[in-house]
Amino acid sequence: MLRKKRQQTIQTTEKTLELLQIVASGHRDLNINDLSQKLKIGREEVLLLLVAMENRGMVSWDNSKKIYNPGGEVRDMIKKLARCFSRTCPVQVAPVLP
Numbered sequence: 644m645l646r647k648k649r650q651q652t653i654q655t656t657e658k659t660l661e662l663l664q665i666v667a668s669g670h671r672d673l674n675i676n677d678l679s680q681k682l683k684i685g686r687e688e689v690l691l692l693l694v695a696m697e698n699r700g701m702v703s704w705d706n707s708k709k710i711y712n713p714g715g716e717v718r719d720m721i722k723k724l725a726r727c728f729s730r731t732c733p734v735q736v737a738p739v740l741p
Contacts, residue, residue, distance in 0.1 A: 658682055659692050666702050667713050674709075 661682060665673065679686045693711060696702045700716030 655692075658684055658688070659696065662689070662692050663696065663701060663713075663717075666711050667717065671708070671710050 662678065665678065665681060673681070675686050675689055678689045682689060693702060697704060697711075697714065700714045700719075702711045702717075703714040704710075705712055
């Protein structure tokens with residue numbers, strides 16, 4: 644029983660990350676049915692994942708366009724990651740030629 648629960652948790656996590664990737668990739672014309680087909684899960688599960696992600700700030704609902712967009716938490720994570728990478732792997736800037 645515990646093994647099955649772990650497997651379900653991993654699958655749900657995989658679908659959540661896949662859904663975030665889809666939203667972040669700019670597929671603006673995908674509705675719930677499209678997302679359900681892309682993820683190969685039911686509409687209800689897609690909605691539950693989106694609501695959970697919205698509660699955590701990972702996605703936000705645009706009521707005028709009827710789409711989900713990456714949320715503020717994703718933007719904050721990007722900024723933090725950019726700072727982290729700039730410290731560990733500074734970007735080499737090419738010198739400006741006259």
